[in-house]
Amino acid sequence: MLYLSMELAEAKQKFIEAWGKLGSEWGINRTMAQVHALLLISPEALTTEEIMDTLSISRGNANMTLRDLIGWGLVEKQHRAGERKEYFFADKDTWNVAKQVAKERRKRELDPVIKILDELSNVKGDGQDPEYLTFHKSVTDINKLAKNVDKTLDTMIKAEESWFWGSIVKMFR
Amino acid sequence: MLYLSMELAEAKQKFIEAWGKLGSEWGINRTMAQVHALLLISPEALTTEEIMDTLSISRGNANMTLRDLIGWGLVEKQHRAGERKEYFFADKDTWNVAKQVAKERRKRELDPVIKILDELSNVKGDGQDPEYLTFHKSVTDINKLAKNVDKTLDTMIKAEESWFWGSIVKMFR
DNA sequence: TTAAACTTTCAGTAATTATTGAAAGTTTAA
DNA sequence: TTAAACTTTCAATAATTACTGAAAGTTTAA
Structure with missing residues (x-):
């Protein structure tokens, strides 16, 4: 693995952790903040599976957290032609x-x-x-x-x- | 008991509960917010015992919570001449x-x-x-x-x- | 000094909050 | 229809956070 991508991977990890910590200090579920952070730094929409794997959380947790994020108006569901899977995308603004x-x-x-x-x-x-x-x-x-x-x-x-x-x-x- | 003082007692109770709830939603320990609320509506400084009794919390909890409130700069300890007891008073501004x-x-x-x-x-x-x-x-x-x-x-x-x-x-x- | 009056600490426990995972539910395509 | 591919639910459990209460510590006055 290249050094640059190593650094980026570490930086992403750090961002997700920091966002999760800040969230929990302000009364927002840590996992919810982390999922949001992950989507914020993802150029493409992600599937539930990708989120589960990246953050090591269960399917149930991922599903409920994503539903909450949608309820907060921070994330939207996307569908792709010819695919059953749902994709999740965060507003980057x-x-x-x-x-x-x-x-x-x-x-x-x-x-x-x-x-x-x-x-x-x-x-x-x-x-x-x-x-x-x-x-x-x-x-x-x-x-x-x-x-x-x-x-x-x-x-x-x-x-x-x-x-x-x-x-x-x-x-x- | 007079109706008016009944109303006031209920209102105080309601204020303490509301402040505690708001605190916990914003990452501030519920009890800490409640102790603060109680002191905010108390014209006189209160003792640890009075706080324990009013909010039905233990001595240990009261002590640590008051220490935290002092650390946040919201409450001060007061002493009275000839008395061992410590009194606690909240800035009302x-x-x-x-x-x-x-x-x-x-x-x-x-x-x-x-x-x-x-x-x-x-x-x-x-x-x-x-x-x-x-x-x-x-x-x-x-x-x-x-x-x-x-x-x-x-x-x-x-x-x-x-x-x-x-x-x-x-x-x- | 002693002991009463008080405060502080913290290990154990309770309460709350978050997470899992498997079963139930839904959708789609053949 | 059927069944594969997917999503949702929620009871059970884990993790975290808050609280208790008794023992240890401190201060004061006699």
């Missing part, structure tokens, strides 16, 4: 990936919390009671922050890539 | 809390990944090889995005609260 992840996590995790915070902000109590006052202040403050984050993500999701790269810079002048 | 969490996660998780991405961006390969080209493009794109996020967090961490609330709005004009 990093900006799309970021937007998609932001969109899903907002919907799945942030929005439900904002709903609860709205309810809790409306709980009435004795304006003299420090227990009530502290509760109320923390809840309303967190609610405001969460809504700001929500609005920011919403704008980001709708925005074009060029906006993002330009706007970050402007933001800090 | 939501903006500080957000900055602190951003700061720690950036240091613990984002920076190490950027280091790896820098290495992987420098892996050389055959410019004709689609395997190499796809790997290289994904890695460098993700690296750029990660560095942008890093820079944004850095600015946010150094910024004042007023900047945040004002700037978000300006950002979207």
Whole structure:
């Protein structure tokens, strides 16, 4: 084997590991992040078997993980004329990936919390009671922050890539 | 018991649960998020015993969780004249809390990944090889995005609260 | 010093989360 | 139809992560 391809193989391995670790630190199943990483660096769509073999995971795991990735809008199924097998392909556009992840996590995790915070902000109590006052202040403050984050993500999701790269810079002048 | 205080007790419970759930979805230990939530809505500093009792957790768990929260810069130990007991108090300023969490996660998780991405961006390969080209493009794109996020967090961490609330709005004009 | 009042540690265990693999299900082509 | 080629499901199990509780450690006051 050539040295260059050795290096590339090692680098790919390292990327898959790093992506898996980052995912698990942020509440995303390690295997799911690794399958995503593998597809991100694969020029061609891969079959379930190729993914199973490369990552040493079972058929069941591969199948469910791929279904999840499709549910997150990060991967698509492809079919080839005259072939039964299914192929899986990841969107390689990093900006799309970021937007998609932001969109899903907002919907799945942030929005439900904002709903609860709205309810809790409306709980009435004795304006003299420090227990009530502290509760109320923390809840309303967190609610405001969460809504700001929500609005920011919403704008980001709708925005074009060029906006993002330009706007970050402007933001800090 | 009065109806109003019943409502408050329920609301507190709900807040602690919601915060714990959000934490665990984002890779933060559920108990740690719950202890933090409890301290956030407590006007006075609490003892280990009070926390143990309120959340039904063991002494060992409470002790280690509080140590972690202190390590995250979210909670401080307090002492009272003539008392052996230690009291724990959470910073109630939501903006500080957000900055602190951003700061720690950036240091613990984002920076190490950027280091790896820098290495992987420098892996050389055959410019004709689609395997190499796809790997290289994904890695460098993700690296750029990660560095942008890093820079944004850095600015946010150094910024004042007023900047945040004002700037978000300006950002979207 | 002693001992009471407290905090810390960590081996053992419980709870949670992820994975396997084989059986059931589906599709296609002959 | 049949059966080969494939995908999906899910109960059982493994791996990981979190928690307990009792013993060891520390501090303070008498």
